[in-house]
Amino acid sequence: xxxxxxxxxxxxxxxxxxxxxxxGELGPPRSADGxxxxxxxxxxxxxxxxxxxxxxxxxxxxxxxxxxxxxxxREGLQCNMQMVTRDRNRIAIQSDIMGAxxxxxxxxxxxxxxxxxxxxxxxxxxxxxxxxxxxxQTVKSMRDDGRLLSGQELPPEGRPKIFIxxxxxxxxxxxxxxxxxxxxxxxxxxxxxxxxCIYDMPRFRAFMKEAVDMGLxxxxxxxAGITPFKNLGMARYMQKNVPGILVxxxxxxxxxxxxxxxxxxxxxxxxxxxxxxxxxxxxLGIKGVHLMLIEWEHMVPEFVKLCKLTPRPKL
Numbered sequence: 001x002x003x004x005x006x007x008x009x010x011x012x013x014x015x016x017x018x019x020x021x022x023x024g025e026l027g028p029p030r031s032a033d034g035x036x037x038x039x040x041x042x043x044x045x046x047x048x049x050x051x052x053x054x055x056x057x058x059x060x061x062x063x064x065x066x067x068x069x070x071x072x073x074r075e076g077l078q079c080n081m082q083m084v085t086r087d088r089n090r091i092a093i094q095s096d097i098m099g100a101x102x103x104x105x106x107x108x109x110x111x112x113x114x115x116x117x118x119x120x121x122x123x124x125x126x127x128x129x130x131x132x133x134x135x136x137q138t139v140k141s142m143r144d145d146g147r148l149l150s151g152q153e154l155p156p157e158g159r160p161k162i163f164i165x166x167x168x169x170x171x172x173x174x175x176x177x178x179x180x181x182x183x184x185x186x187x188x189x190x191x192x193x194x195x196x197c198i199y200d201m202p203r204f205r206a207f208m209k210e211a212v213d214m215g216l217x218x219x220x221x222x223x224a225g226i227t228p229f230k231n232l233g234m235a236r237y238m239q240k241n242v243p244g245i246l247v248x249x250x251x252x253x254x255x256x257x258x259x260x261x262x263x264x265x266x267x268x269x270x271x272x273x274x275x276x277x278x279x280x281x282x283x284l285g286i287k288g289v290h291l292m293l294i295e296w297e298h299m300v301p302e303f304v305k306l307c308k309l310t311p312r313p314k315l
Contacts, residue, residue: 006143006191009106009163010078011050013315014288015192015221020279021288022309023080023194023223024048024300026072028063037068041075043297047304048077049312050107052194052290055082059119066096070103080165081105084113089129090138090149097139101160109165110135110190132166133188139164140189164189168222169196170207172244179210185220192221194290197238198274200246208284217285224278227292228303229267232256268299272307 003016014021024044029036044051051072055065069079081100088096100108112132116124130138139162141147146154168182185193198204204224211217229235232255239247251270258266278286289309293299304310 024051028068080107082109086113136188195225197227228271
């Protein structure tokens with residue numbers, strides 16, 4: 001079923017048309033070198049419908065997501081600009097929303113952001129004037145009602161027509177709270193949601209059943225986060241050290257069972273099997289996948305081909 005199109009977002013058009021959507025991810029460099037962004041983007045053009053540009057992820061200083069997003073769009077690929085509320089008050093937030101739209105950015109990922117104590121400037125002052133839910137409400141108010149948080153009206157031609165995204169994590173504790181946190185984002189007006197990396201499929205299936213039963217998947221597009229294992233060491237590290245990610249022993253054992261030089265290939269096969277389930281099980285309510293091939297962008301063309309995700313629709 002085709003849904004009403006609210007923006008000029010290519011991702012929205014793909015999702016609304018009923019096509020299985022694919023987004024990628026690109027982390028800006030810890031430098032002012034724009035060529036590095038352009039080189040990463042070349043591997044993604046034509047293979048994803050849009051690409052997330054992270055916003056000082058893990059609270060480490062990097063090139064701004066707005067600047068890197070503009071560089072990506074110059075390569076012919078729409079970006080999903082991430083914005084965290086850790087570093088901005090409501091004045092800066094609303095200013096950046098208008099600025100991003102004026103530069104031709106049509107997708108915004110609304111996130112709270114990692115605490116600065118985990119990054120390279122732990123002594124920095126955080127802001128957290130609002131959380132991700134407040135940011136979603138702010139963008140929706142500016143887009144649909146033409147109002148700033150102060151009540152000031154925006155002219156009709158000055159409303160940022162932005163496709164509003166955010167994240168959801170079925171695996172963080174407390175487990176029973178996760179679906180309600182996601183429901184609050186849907187109620188706030190989010191248009192699409194991308195999950196954390198999925199490995200624990202039984203728990204994810206249970207979460208999505210709740211989302212479907214609550215009617216959340218009828219109000220927002222849910223996308224599943226995929227990160228292929230590069231090797232056994234990566235799988236073990238994520239299992240033991242990354243909060244909010246659950247790696248079952250069956251995947252560890254599966255990677256153990258192949259030679260080291262074949263582990264990347266096996267990791268991609270595991271991810272491809274997950275994607276096939278999402279594509280062929282409508283009852284899960286998954287409308288696309290978010291590919292996070294961390295610092296492995298050059299493998300995206302091979303991976304999307306393996307998963308039969310190409311060619312991407314041109315709308």
